[in-house]
């Protein structure tokens with residue numbers, strides 16, 4: 172593949188957005204959201220979803236120590252600069268950049284970005300203004316951005332610089348993005364391998380999202396073949412210990428920028444790796460829809476359990492006197508209620524929330540104002556889980572098949 | 581380097597055995613051994629050393645799952661078959677083979693090998709006849725064997741086959757060899773990577789000898805460049821977790837046999853790796869002498885502490901009545917004695933033996949027969965540690981320098 176062409180890497184024609192996501196959006200708005208509101212889902216779990224959270228294009232998140240080539244990597248994929256881009260050998264990227272397709276070339280400051288209802292960033296407001304000042308949207312035109320949007324991040328620094336220079340909780344912000352990302356690229360520099368303690372914290376913030384993580388060993392042409400093997404070996408040796416999963420993370424080895432390959436010993440390998448990485452990126456829109464449906468299933472299951480807990484508590488409240496005392500007792504013995512529900516309704520242990528966090532939240536509520544017991548909710552959620560969502564999955568399979576037919580013809 | 585030549589890999593002229601080892605042997609026989617005997621060192625720690633233990637050539641130990649190419653690797657290095665060699669795609673090597681230089685081509689059965697006073701295998705008798713039946717010496721002529729001797733091992737099998745098919749404790753035997761080895765090669769097959777639970781046990785038996793371990797990723801030309809990267813990555817990912825040290829083990833990637841390289845994508849890498857591996861082997865004789873001097877230092881320190889403990893105990897025994905009762909008390913309160921010696925003589929904690937094992941051994945002794953307190957021993961050991969051994973190290977440095985001069989001219 173000749174390097175240096177203008178349009179960036181080839182991503183094929185823009186994919187048609189899976190319309191199945193519209194079905195998912197409607198289901199959420201009409202069925203789940205009213206129930207979530209009734210049971211105060213947002214104070215116990217996570218914020219209500221917006222349309223944009225569901226229909227946004229897949230997100231690719233880039234993470235790495237400073238100067239490993241994250242921003243250069245993005246420019247290479249896009250085949251162009253994005254508004255606000257900065258590249259250089261010292262720590263350069265200072266903000267989280269959400270790089271999205273848009274008719275006009277422009278940057279959008281973080282505070283404005285987070286109030287846009289049609290963008291999936293509204294819940295970032297919880298990190299406060301000091302973070303929002305470090306957030307920026309970049310809109311422009313590029314074939315890649317028809318498929319997905321990218322999040323460039325400030326490089327992780329080591330020691331004090333990272334802790335003091337950043338007036339927001341870096342790993343927590345990373346966790347927010349990682350939860351929502353469809354692909355997380357961890358970049359390393361073969362020429363200057365380093366996994367600082369601060370970067371380890373970032374990797375630990377990816378717990379639970381390991382299946383979405385891919386590793387990029389960048390600048391691999393800057394060292395000899397033997398050195399590359401040593402660096403790559405050392406990376407895997409350490410990474411395996413930090414990540415802890417037995418499944419090995421996929422690593423793409425290469426040099427992801429426009430310049431000619433320097434050490435050509437492994438040129439053929441690098442090309443094959445780049446092809447695979449691009450394939451991985453191209454498959455995102457289809458996989459992202461599946462992933463969103465899956466997340467919705469998880470959410471519905473959690474909601475069902477949550478509703479069961481609250482209505483069980485409500486049913487045990489006295490109708491006239493001693494409400495406060497009873498509420499305190501019920502909270503103290505919450506574990507018993509969990510056990511009872513677990514047995515009676517055969518809810519798997521994994522669907523129950525964290526006991527102490529849940530207790531904390533309950534203490535802020537007035538049980539007498541809880542919604543009445545309503546058997547309908549289990550039936551309704553069961554219907555969503557067992558009938559509605561499987562039909563969405565069928566629809567998705569059909570859409571993917573049709574898309575393949577179009578691509579092949 | 582052309583493959584297939586007859587004399588095996590090039591190891592240069594036979595090294596002259598470092599005469600410093602003769603000095604070490606004499607020191608042990610004349611100074612340490614009499615003290616060891618006086619204080620029953622062999623029942624508390626390890627067997628007395630023979631001349632052969634000290635002056636034997638460096639040992640290279642090969643370990644790996646079956647069919648990874650251990651025996652083929654040895655044949656390739658030697659450039660010839662050794663007596664008793666068997667190579668094949670099914671589990672073939674059934675014995676531990678000690679392959680040594682010898683005037684006549686012959687095999688020596690394990691039971692005979694273990695009684696030879698001038699060979700370093702006498703203490704293997706503790707593993708019993710069932711193991712000795714699985715031990716064999718192979719003597720022949722090869723340039724490589726002027727430098728070192730090799731120990732080929734039966735391939736590790738998985739599951740029941742390993743546990744039931746072997747009527748001796750495989751990991752314990754491996755531990756015996758690993759303790760004495762100068763280099764341990766762990767072979768893996770890039771074409772069929774597998775780290776079974778049984779092989780993990782073997783790797784765990786190498787605890788404390790990690791600095792001597794090198795990994796060989798063999799048959800690397802049987803897979804494509806990309807596959808090789810995946811296999812190598814997976815190997816390092818798992819190995820790092822099993823070994824646990826932050827230091828990454830050196831891996832040699834290549835295909836170590838006479839046949840032509842199959843996938844030539846990485847040919848240049850494989851050649852460089854082989855060159856490095858041979859360099860590693862060639863440096864063994866010099867390093868082995870340093871290692872043996874180090875081990876002797878450790879041994880002398882342990883002996884000094886041991887003598888201190890025994891003579892402190894002796895000094896507290898009554899001269900006439902109540903000997904048995906006092907002995908029991910002293911053993912029960914052994915920790916106090918340790919603490920007292922630690923403070924009074926400033927012996928580091930690491931030099932003390934395992935408390936409960938030591939107690940067990942003390943119960944078998946009669947304290948009244950212990951040697952008298954003799955202050956000389958500390959002075960003598962101190963002399964060995966502070967004067968005699970440093971002079972041996974100087975001598976070794978001179979010998980190495982002279983050898984380099986000869987090699988260069």
Ligand SMILES: Nc1ncnc2c1ncn2[C@@H]1O[C@H](COP(=O)(O)OP(=O)(O)OP(=O)(O)O)[C@@H](O)[C@H]1O
Nearest residue numbers: 237238239240241242243258259260262263264326
């Ligand atoms: N594939 C590559 N090979 C060699 N050098 C590269 C490569 N990619 C980027 N560089 C160089 O590395 C330096 C850092 O690049 P870049 O600014 O893209 O890194 P970054 O990870 O975005 O850093 P930061 O975290 O500070 O934003 C630049 O000088 C760039 O030219």
Ligand SMILES: Nc1ncnc2c1ncn2[C@@H]1O[C@H](COP(=O)(O)OP(=O)(O)OP(=O)(O)O)[C@@H](O)[C@H]1O
Nearest residue numbers: 646647648649650651652667668669671672673735
């Ligand atoms: N570098 C290599 N590339 C490809 N095949 C090889 C290579 N080395 C050995 N082989 C083949 O692998 C098979 C096993 O070889 P060998 O008997 O040397 O392995 P081993 O590790 O000694 O096995 P065991 O543990 O059973 O003794 C043989 O068929 C041999 O020809």
Ligand SMILES: [Mg+2]
Nearest residue numbers: 241242263264
């Ligand atoms: Mg950057």
Ligand SMILES: [Mg+2]
Nearest residue numbers: 650651672673
């Ligand atoms: Mg063999």
